[in-house]
Structures are given as C-alpha cells and as structure tokens.
Amino acid sequence: MFEALDMIDTAIEPVATPRRVGFSDLYTFANDPDRDMAPELAEALARDEALEADLIRLLDRTAIYRFPKVAAASSGPALRRDGDLYRITLRPSRAEPTQIYVIIELADLEMPPPALIYVCRSGRPCHKHQLPVAHDGTIQILADLGSPLVEALRDGQAEVYLR
Amino acid sequence: MNAAVAERLLLEADKSAELANAFRTVADAEADGQPKFTEVICRDLVRTVVCRVYALPLLELCHLIRAADGCAGGYEAFFWGGGPARAGAFRGYAERNLVSLPGIAAAKTGLKLDYPDGTFTVTYSRMPFLSAMLEFLVTVIGYRAVDDVIEPLRARGATGKQVSNAAKELASQLYAYLKEHLSSAQSQRKFRRLIAFLDRAADESPDAIDDALILDFWLEESASDKGADFKTFRAVYLAFLRFIQALAAAQNRDGLENVKVLGADRSAGEVEPHELEYGLETVGETENPLDKLADDPCSAVRFLTKTEARSLELLVESDTVADRLPLSVLRCEVFGAAQARITQGLRRRLAPDAFLALIDDSVAQDYAECRARFSALAEHVERSLLASFHALAEAGRAEAITVLLRLRPDLDYSSLAAHFAVTGPEDDNVIPFAPHGVAARFATLLAATDSLTEPLRNFVTDAKTAYAGLSRQGFRDRDMADPAVAGGFAAGEAPLFALRTRLSAFGQVLARAGGDDAAYGSQFERDRILFLRQFRVLYGADI
Incomplete structure (x- = not known):
C-alpha cells in the first residue's frame, strides 16, 4: 500500500512545466473554426506520429467530404482534385501572376456547403482555412501562390477535408 | 550500484x-x-x-x-x-x-x-x-x-x-x-530506504517515528547520491506519512502478522492493489473534505478560496498523523515552502549571488505566523458554519438543525419543545414523522426571535452576521433564491465539520506540544539555521 500511495503522491505532485498538448487540443483545432493551430500543437504533431494519425482519424470522422491523396501523383503540382460531390481546382490569376484562385465546386446544391477546408501533409502542420459563402454552388478564394493553403493543395500527397 | x-x-x-x-x-x-x-x-x-x-x-x-x-x-x-x-x-x-x-x-x-x-x-x-x-x-x-x-x-x-x-x-x-x-521501482526504493533508516535509528520500530527522526532522515538522506527521492523535506514527510498510514491500515484490517505486499506474485503472498482498496479508502483518499467542498454540489458555494484550500491540503492529507507529527507539519509549511521557492529559483537560472540571497531570504514566515494562519482558517470555517446555518434555516432545510446542534450542543433547547409537540390520537401507536415539516416549523420559529431564549437568539444573530460578513459566491443575498446554493450549503455541512474537527485537534496539539509563541520562536530560530545550512549544502553546487 505504501507503494500505491507513494505513486499517487508522485503522479499528482505539482510541477511547473508548460501545459501539455492532448486530444482536447486536437478536437478544438478540428472543430473550432476560429482556432488556428497553436505552435505547441504543431510541435507535438511533428514529434508524435500517433497524435498526427489521431488528428487524421478525427478529421475523417467529422468531415463532410474527404479527398484522398492524388493517385499516382505526377512530377508536377496537383492542380485538380475530383470527388463524387466536390471538385477543387487551382487556377492561376491572369491579372496577378503571384496569385491563384482556389475554386471548390459543389455538385449537390441541396447539401449544406462546407465552411472549412483542412489540408494535411505528413510531417507538416495541418492547414485550416475558413471558406467564404458559396455562390451558385461555387466557393472561390483568391490566394497568394506561396500561401500555406495553396502550397499544401498543390502537394498531391496531401489529404484534403471539407466540413 | x-x-x-x-x-x-x-x-x-x-x-x-x-x-x-x-x-x-x-x-x-x-x-x-x-x-x-x-x-x-x-x-x-x-x-x-x-x-x-x-x-x-x-x-x-x-x-x-x-x-x-x-x-x-x-x-x-x-x-x-x-x-x-x-x-x-x-x-x-x-x-x-x-x-x-x-x-x-x-x-x-x-x-x-x-x-x-x-x-x-x-x-x-x-x-x-x-x-x-x-x-x-x-x-x-x-x-x-x-x-x-x-x-x-x-x-x-x-x-x-x-x-x-x-x-x-x-x-x-x-x-x-x-x-x-506503472513502475513501482521508485516507490520500492524509497520504501527500502525508510526501512533501512528505521533499522539503524530506531530498532525498526515504526512507533519511534517522530518529528526528530524525520528531520534526521532528511538531513542524512537529502544530500546522499541516491537520486532525488528525498531531496525535499516535504517529500520526506509525505513518505513517512504514507508509511504510517499504510501500516495503520494493514493493522486495522488484518493485524500486523498478515501485512500484505502489493504485486502480482501470488506465490510470494503478494496481492493486487485493488484488493487493498479498503485500505486506501481508510486513509482518506475518498473522503477528503477539501475534495468534497471543491466538487458538486458543494461547489455552488465558495466555502474556501484556492489559497485557503491549498493551506489546508497537507493538514487534511495527514489527518490524525498530523497530531503525532505537529512540528513536521509546521516544518513542511514553513521550510517546505521555502525549498519550493529555491527550486523555482534554480529553474530561473539566477546568478550565484542572487541565488545565495534567495536561499537566505527563502523563509517567508515563522512558526508563530503559521500557527496564526491555521487559527485564522479555523475561525473562517467556524464562521462559514454559522453562515451555513443562516442560509439553511432561511431555505427551510432540515440540515440547519444538524448544524445548530453540532455547533451549540450545550444550549438549552427545552423552550423549543412545545413548538415541536407531536399531535395525534393518543391511542394511536403510529408516530407521525415529517422532517420537512419540522424544518419549516423550525425556520418559522427562528424568524420570530422573540420566542427564543437569549442564547439561541444570540446564535441566530451571530449566524446572520457571519453570513453578511462573507461576500463570496453563495453568501450574497441574491444567492439565497438559488436552489443549487441551498444544496451546496446542505452538502457542505459535513466536510466543514470535518475541517473544524481537524483544525481544532491540530490547534490543541500545537498548543500542548510547543507551548507559547516564545517557545515556538526559539524552535523556529534553531530550525531556520539548520534548514538554511542544509539548503546551501543541497543547492550550493548547482549555482
């Protein structure tokens, strides 16, 4: 019994260490549109493959649509992802070469449109972006070529979730 | 090794x-x-x-x-x-x-x-x-x-x-x-060191554990090269506390000859920890009054601030062992806190001069001040109970009667007898029992203070004053109408009385053991020299 009591004392002994990242943080990131990925969460995800896989499972469970990795990715960047109900296209801006349009087309106008897009690449922080309102089944974002969202979407090995 | x-x-x-x-x-x-x-x-x-x-x-x-x-x-x-x-x-x-x-x-x-x-x-x-x-x-x-x-x-x-x-x-x-x-290696190592010390210092008799022995153990073991298990005085005290509690629970349950060992090796007479659940409960893990006050439904009333609760943690955790080791509790409160400040300073990587100055200034209170803090907490608990009585009586809760009888067991209640006479057919062998009715009648009676005896009237007035004097959640007039608050007061009565008992017993032990403030003053001065010297031994090499 001494051992049990002592282990309890040791386990609950207050220590002045930084707050630890756990599943609650994953859930908040995956569900709170206003919460970007905190640096400590990004660091924990980069360090812990199991935690990263938990995030993917969580997004998988809560997303309304998931685009798998682009099959047999070519050597060039991915410019289009086709799904049953959605399509994502990257179209360079003619007016401004440093910018690009991210266009999400919705095939089923009866379904509520997605409000968030997540792009996850193995070993890198997941990127989350709030989507503007859809017009006639199309959501359009004008982004910088070098923005994290565009960079991630151009990676054929990235998984994309809409929710 | x-x-x-x-x-x-x-x-x-x-x-x-x-x-x-x-x-x-x-x-x-x-x-x-x-x-x-x-x-x-x-x-x-x-x-x-x-x-x-x-x-x-x-x-x-x-x-x-x-x-x-x-x-x-x-x-x-x-x-x-x-x-x-x-x-x-x-x-x-x-x-x-x-x-x-x-x-x-x-x-x-x-x-x-x-x-x-x-x-x-x-x-x-x-x-x-x-x-x-x-x-x-x-x-x-x-x-x-x-x-x-x-x-x-x-x-x-x-x-x-x-x-x-x-x-x-x-x-x-x-x-x-x-x-x-879930490795118990560290705990086993600590246990072996306690036993070895007892063997050397006290012929292995657990009854010999006293304040002096715990201090000697810390002075001897804290500076040893066997890891950080016993570097802090608080860790040493907690280890002895757990040792005494585990031993007492084993004695209570099976007698000393049947002391069991935790583990999975049944051939060696070991038992799984869950089989000792009874023992763990007896040392207060599930009945901690501070936990009860912090949890629902008591938490609807802020009986204790976080600082107050923290000040009571060690005393409550120690339960009656504190009465056996009063000086060790004071040392934990005073010099344990000082040691915590020093280890924080270590993390901040202070310059050598600043760190040595921190050691010298680490002791923030003496024993007299620590006793005064416990006295103030005892007074606060007493005032909270009085205020609880007022809130419970106002809410027409039967628990008000329990609080009154436990706070003032010696009052003369005979004048109330007429108000609670049981009415019914004389030849009926069924006694009417309606506690809620009694509570409501009691509340009405208290409201009409003219019919009360003077001591009871004074008590009611004191309770009202105590309630008005506390301005925290649950004690404000607007809280009265909240049923959750009334529930909090009802559930808070038992843990508050448990705290009252613990504080009162410890206060009496301190008064008996150390005498007046002057005696505690000289004890503190002796301890201060000793602890500061040991702190320099322990942490001097780290700067």
Whole structure:
C-alpha cells in the first residue's frame, strides 16, 4: 500500500512545466473554426506520429467530404482534385501572376456547403482555412501562390477535408 | 550500484515519468479556456489507474459512449464539445442533443440504456470522471485504438454483451500499457530506504517515528547520491506519512502478522492493489473534505478560496498523523515552502549571488505566523458554519438543525419543545414523522426571535452576521433564491465539520506540544539555521 500511495503522491505532485498538448487540443483545432493551430500543437504533431494519425482519424470522422491523396501523383503540382460531390481546382490569376484562385465546386446544391477546408501533409502542420459563402454552388478564394493553403493543395500527397 | 542496476532504475524512472506525464496531460486539458477537469476528478483518476480499479469505470464508460454517440455530433462532441466536464454541462448537452434512439433516454438523474436483460443508467454526476477516464485512454492508448474498440457500440441495437466486450478490450489494452509504464521501482526504493533508516535509528520500530527522526532522515538522506527521492523535506514527510498510514491500515484490517505486499506474485503472498482498496479508502483518499467542498454540489458555494484550500491540503492529507507529527507539519509549511521557492529559483537560472540571497531570504514566515494562519482558517470555517446555518434555516432545510446542534450542543433547547409537540390520537401507536415539516416549523420559529431564549437568539444573530460578513459566491443575498446554493450549503455541512474537527485537534496539539509563541520562536530560530545550512549544502553546487 505504501507503494500505491507513494505513486499517487508522485503522479499528482505539482510541477511547473508548460501545459501539455492532448486530444482536447486536437478536437478544438478540428472543430473550432476560429482556432488556428497553436505552435505547441504543431510541435507535438511533428514529434508524435500517433497524435498526427489521431488528428487524421478525427478529421475523417467529422468531415463532410474527404479527398484522398492524388493517385499516382505526377512530377508536377496537383492542380485538380475530383470527388463524387466536390471538385477543387487551382487556377492561376491572369491579372496577378503571384496569385491563384482556389475554386471548390459543389455538385449537390441541396447539401449544406462546407465552411472549412483542412489540408494535411505528413510531417507538416495541418492547414485550416475558413471558406467564404458559396455562390451558385461555387466557393472561390483568391490566394497568394506561396500561401500555406495553396502550397499544401498543390502537394498531391496531401489529404484534403471539407466540413 | 553497478551500471546495469543504474540503467534499469533509470529506465524504470522514464517509464513512470511517461505515465505521470499522461496524468498531467489530462490535468492540463482545457475546454472553453478553463481547466476541463477539476482537481478532485484528476486525483480520482490517478487513484483509479494506479490502484488498477478501472474495470467497472470502463464498463460505465462504454455504456456512456454508446448513449453519447446518440447525440448529434457523436460521442466526440459529447465529451469534447460541451465545455468543462461538469455534471450540469453533460446533462444540458444530453437534453439538447440526444437524438431519439430506441432504448436510450435522458432521465432526470442520468442517461438510461435499456437492454433485453436489464437497464443501465450512467448518472450525470459520474460523467465528469468517466470523461477524464476517456481523456486518459486517448492519451495513453490513442484515439484511433479507442475508436476501433468502441466501433461496434456505435451501431443501432448494440447489445449489453458488446458493451461488456468493448470494456474488457479497453481494460486489456490499458493493462498492457500499465504493465510497461506503472513502475513501482521508485516507490520500492524509497520504501527500502525508510526501512533501512528505521533499522539503524530506531530498532525498526515504526512507533519511534517522530518529528526528530524525520528531520534526521532528511538531513542524512537529502544530500546522499541516491537520486532525488528525498531531496525535499516535504517529500520526506509525505513518505513517512504514507508509511504510517499504510501500516495503520494493514493493522486495522488484518493485524500486523498478515501485512500484505502489493504485486502480482501470488506465490510470494503478494496481492493486487485493488484488493487493498479498503485500505486506501481508510486513509482518506475518498473522503477528503477539501475534495468534497471543491466538487458538486458543494461547489455552488465558495466555502474556501484556492489559497485557503491549498493551506489546508497537507493538514487534511495527514489527518490524525498530523497530531503525532505537529512540528513536521509546521516544518513542511514553513521550510517546505521555502525549498519550493529555491527550486523555482534554480529553474530561473539566477546568478550565484542572487541565488545565495534567495536561499537566505527563502523563509517567508515563522512558526508563530503559521500557527496564526491555521487559527485564522479555523475561525473562517467556524464562521462559514454559522453562515451555513443562516442560509439553511432561511431555505427551510432540515440540515440547519444538524448544524445548530453540532455547533451549540450545550444550549438549552427545552423552550423549543412545545413548538415541536407531536399531535395525534393518543391511542394511536403510529408516530407521525415529517422532517420537512419540522424544518419549516423550525425556520418559522427562528424568524420570530422573540420566542427564543437569549442564547439561541444570540446564535441566530451571530449566524446572520457571519453570513453578511462573507461576500463570496453563495453568501450574497441574491444567492439565497438559488436552489443549487441551498444544496451546496446542505452538502457542505459535513466536510466543514470535518475541517473544524481537524483544525481544532491540530490547534490543541500545537498548543500542548510547543507551548507559547516564545517557545515556538526559539524552535523556529534553531530550525531556520539548520534548514538554511542544509539548503546551501543541497543547492550550493548547482549555482
């Protein structure tokens, strides 16, 4: 019994260490549109493959649509992802070469449109972006070529979730 | 110590550290910017896991997951989307989001699941703990693994057998994790050092443990090269406290000749920790009055601030052992706090001069001030009980009578007898008993103070004054109408009296043991020289 009591004392002994990242943080990131990925969460995800896989499972469970990795990715960047109900296209801006349009087309106008897009690449922080309102089944974002969202979407090995 | 032994001990320490980190991850979890779990819940979780009594909680959890998955957003939203884990929050969430599913219903006290062979109810008050259990599971086993195990429960018409199988599988995975990470090597090492010291210093008699022996142990062991187990005086005191408590529990249960050892080796007479559950309860792990006051329903009333509760932690944890080792408790409070300041200074990497100055200035209070702090806390508890009486009487709660009788057992209550005469047919052999009616009559009587004797009238006035003098949550006039507050006062009466008893006993022991403030003053001066010298020995090389 001494051992049990002592282990309890040791386990609950207050220590002045930084707050630890756990599943609650994953859930908040995956569900709170206003919460970007905190640096400590990004660091924990980069360090812990199991935690990263938990995030993917969580997004998988809560997303309304998931685009798998682009099959047999070519050597060039991915410019289009086709799904049953959605399509994502990257179209360079003619007016401004440093910018690009991210266009999400919705095939089923009866379904509520997605409000968030997540792009996850193995070993890198997941990127989350709030989507503007859809017009006639199309959501359009004008982004910088070098923005994290565009960079991630151009990676054929990235998984994309809409929710 | 040879290299192989050292390596094994280090590996064991790492494993234990991972488990401790998992507990801290749960304790650090936040919801809506607040701690998700109360300290009480976190302590319960640690105890449940360390003592390996998780089989039943896991079964409850699996039933709850099945019910929670019937809420919009699934079980994840139920456990992680509803804010801090509190009974009321789970109740509200279930009532708002439970989708109509056959066999699952939100009842008044909890979620009810019907199975062909019976009904299982998970109460709302149990849900915060089960939520912490799930948080711990996803921390140590992983969300995917947990989600895979409970997948069959998510289907419509999942059976009780499937729930039971899922609970067993989770228990099995947790067991496998704990087999790797719940190491008792460090505790065993500490235990052996206590025994060896007792053997040298006191002929191995646990009865010889006193304040002087604990101080000698710390002075001798804290500077040794055997790790950091006993570097702080507080750690030493806690180890002796646990030693005494474990011994007393063993004596109570089986007699000294049948003292059992924790472990899985039955051939060596060892027993699994859960078999000693009785003993753990007897040392106050489940009846801690501070935990009760911090938890629902008492938490509706702010009986103690966090600082006040923290000041009482060691005394409450020590229970009657504090009366046997009063000077050690004072040393922990005064010099233990000083040592904590020094270790904080170490982390800040102060310059050598500044660090030495910190050691010299680390002692922030003396024994007289520490005693005064305990006296002030005792007065606060007394005032809180008086105020509780006022609140309970105003709410017409029967507990007001209990508080009155326990606070003033010697008052003359004979004048009240006429007001509580039992009426009914004289030849009837049935005695009417209506406690709520008595409480209401009592409240009416107190309101008409003219009919009370002077001592009772003074008590009622004192109680009202005490209530008005406390301006914290639950003690404001606008709180009176809140039924949750009345419930908090009713539930708070027992733990407050437990604190009163503990503070009173300890105060008397201090008065007997140390005499007047002058005697404590000279004791403090002797101790101060000794502790500061030891602090310089312990930390001088670190600067």
